[in-house]
Amino acid sequence: MNKMNEKQRLDSQQANSSDKKSEKDYSKYFERVITAPSLKDAKKRGKEEVKYHNDFSIPEEFRGMGDGRKFYIRTYGCQMNEHDTEVMAGIFLALGYEPTDSTEDANVILLNTCAIRENAENKVFGELGHLKALKMENPDLLIGVCGCMSQEESVVNKILKTYHHVDMIFGTHNIHRLPHILNEAYLSKEMVVEVWSKEGDVIENLPKVRRGNIKAWVNIMYGCDKFCTYCIVPYTRGKERSRRPDEIIQEVRHLAAQGYQEVTLLGQNVNAYGKDFDDIKYGLGDLMEELRKIDIPRIRFTTSHPRDFDDHLIKVLAKGGNLMDHIHLPVQSGSTDVLKIMARKYTREQYLELVRKIKAAIPDVALSTDIIVGYPNETDEQFEETMSLYREVGFEAAYTFIYSPREGTPAAKMVDNVPLEVKKERLQRLNNLVNELSAQAMKKYEGQMVEVLVDGESKNNPDVLAGYTTKNKLVNFKGPKTAIGKIVKVKIIEAKTWSLNGEMVEELEAAEVK
Ligand code: SAH
Ligand code: SF4
Ligand code: F3S
Numbered sequence: 001m002n003k004m005n006e007k008q009r010l011d012s013q014q015a016n017s018s019d020k021k022s023e024k025d026y027s028k029y030f031e032r033v034i035t036a037p038s039l040k041d042a043k044k045r046g047k048e049e050v051k052y053h054n055d056f057s058i059p060e061e062f063r064g065m066g067d068g069r070k071f072y073i074r075t076y077g078c079q080m081n082e083h084d085t086e087v088m089a090g091i092f093l094a095l096g097y098e099p100t101d102s103t104e105d106a107n108v109i110l111l112n113t114c115a116i117r118e119n120a121e122n123k124v125f126g127e128l129g130h131l132k133a134l135k136m137e138n139p140d141l142l143i144g145v146c147g148c149m150s151q152e153e154s155v156v157n158k159i160l161k162t163y164h165h166v167d168m169i170f171g172t173h174n175i176h177r178l179p180h181i182l183n184e185a186y187l188s189k190e191m192v193v194e195v196w197s198k199e200g201d202v203i204e205n206l207p208k209v210r211r212g213n214i215k216a217w218v219n220i221m222y223g224c225d226k227f228c229t230y231c232i233v234p235y236t237r238g239k240e241r242s243r244r245p246d247e248i249i250q251e252v253r254h255l256a257a258q259g260y261q262e263v264t265l266l267g268q269n270v271n272a273y274g275k276d277f278d279d280i281k282y283g284l285g286d287l288m289e290e291l292r293k294i295d296i297p298r299i300r301f302t303t304s305h306p307r308d309f310d311d312h313l314i315k316v317l318a319k320g321g322n323l324m325d326h327i328h329l330p331v332q333s334g335s336t337d338v339l340k341i342m343a344r345k346y347t348r349e350q351y352l353e354l355v356r357k358i359k360a361a362i363p364d365v366a367l368s369t370d371i372i373v374g375y376p377n378e379t380d381e382q383f384e385e386t387m388s389l390y391r392e393v394g395f396e397a398a399y400t401f402i403y404s405p406r407e408g409t410p411a412a413k414m415v416d417n418v419p420l421e422v423k424k425e426r427l428q429r430l431n432n433l434v435n436e437l438s439a440q441a442m443k444k445y446e447g448q449m450v451e452v453l454v455d456g457e458s459k460n461n462p463d464v465l466a467g468y469t470t471k472n473k474l475v476n477f478k479g480p481k482t483a484i485g486k487i488v489k490v491k492i493i494e495a496k497t498w499s500l501n502g503e504m505v506e507e508l509e510a511a512e513v514k
Pocket of ligand 2: 224225226227228231232233234268269305
């Protein structure tokens with residue numbers, strides 16, 4: 001983004017945020033606020049064209065800003081945030097900072113936050129409380145809050161009012177502005193708030209420091225336009241914007257050339273990939289068709305929305321090879337009535353039909369899902385429909401959540417007659433079922449041979465190696481450290497509920513894996 005554009009954007013953001021509501025909220029602190037969030041503005045979906053930029057650079061005057069200084073980033077939330085952290089780490093390094101694993105050693109601490117549920121936010125406020133002592137000991141320390149929580153007005157207000165030891169707040173749309181924001185924070189020593197309510201353009205050449213050299217995240221799109229009624233993400237991440245196919249293909253080729261073994265394509269709703277292009281007709285199926293030709297052993301993608309999962313994609317995935325036989329397909333509920341109020345835009349039957357098609361094309365595919373229990377006014381019968389759908393599909397894993405109201409979303413305004421105790425019981429029953437089906441799926445592997453991409457030593461025991469199968473099952477096994485970063489054959493000896501124990505048999509020849 002060139003300087004002129006940046007200035008224009010900032011001006012228009014300021015114009016956006018100076019509507020009555022924001023002015024009232026921030027008047028007391030206005031001198032510190034460059035641009036403030038507004039969920040109302042974030043909800044708007046404009047027709048403006050997305051511009052792609054390839055000219056990010058660290059401005060001359062900021063080079064060396066980090067010399068002799070160290071940074072620490074704590075990441076909460078989804079893979080999208082993990083990957084944003086890799087980009088921010090890249091910017092810190094380009095500015096001359098060094099990374100550190102300890103908050104005590106850091107000169108700058110960033111909390112890259114998640115707003116998806118209340119407990120995610122509480123964790124961040126807890127951590128901010130702890131950091132106060134560090135700031136008292138070391139007043140030169142800079143503390144920043146970024147990520148999805150920063151996009152919420154209520155959070156920014158709360159930090160401004162209560163957490164005075166925070167030096168900067170910025171959001172998800174302007175992480176490329178990090179050098180400017182840091183500079184501002186050093187100069188003003190006042191809390192600097194720069195949050196854009198509307199998404200920016202796509203900036204292609206941001207530096208990144210990837211965590212590890214075995215697996216890599218690759219963004220294929222940003223934002224979400226689905227507006228499920230419970231979800232804050234469309235507000236915190238802006239409208240759907242797809243990266244151009246050639247940029248993605250080039251990035252994956254480059255990762256393959258560097259020796260990466262696996263890429264995971266990222267987006268909040270990857271199945272909507274390409275829908276925003278008006279010059280070409282190009283979807284996720286087309287992209288996967290191109291990517292499967294690249295010489296990289298494993299390609300995954302997350303997260304899929306059932307509504308946009310089309311036949312072409314199923315056909316391409318069925319070709320297998322480096323396209324993995326595991327699909328994460330969030331269902332949220334097994335009740336058509338609940339799905340309707342959630343605005344998921346599919347019925348129980350349509351979901352089951354999609355599963356049938358996927359299973360017919362990819363026999364033995366492993367399916368996992370996300371489920372919300374205790375949606376406002378969910379009845380016992382509706383919950384039972386979730387239980388029966390879970391069994392009917394035969395999911396092998398699930399992330400399960402109790403519904404958490406998010407301010408600004410339509411569901412947050414709904415009256416809810418389900419007591420928390422009932423929601424907790426439902427979650428417990430669902431989790432028992434999730435464990436039962438996972439254990440069942442795992443049991444089938446006893447005595448079988450699986451291919452494992454070895455991540456490294458097991459977290460609990462350095463004498464044991466750990467990695468994942470093509471279907472994303474965690475395998476712990478004894479083997480030589482030289483196997484780390486490779487795909488090896490492991491014989492499964494024992495199945496547990498959530499992992500497998502085995503013995504390494506041999507390293508796979510590169511050719512066999514393709
Ligand atoms: N884009 C992804 C989901 C991202 S959020 C998708 O649509 O599949 C990950 C999961 O968090 C969601 O699938 C949902 O199950 C859960 N979730 C989102 N908002 C929530 C809320 N308000 N309360 C509880 N769980 C929520
Ligand atoms: Fe949230 Fe729905 Fe978008 Fe997923 S698809 S991020 S659940 S609004
Ligand atoms: Fe959380 Fe934002 Fe991801 S709300 S789940 S970090 S997109």
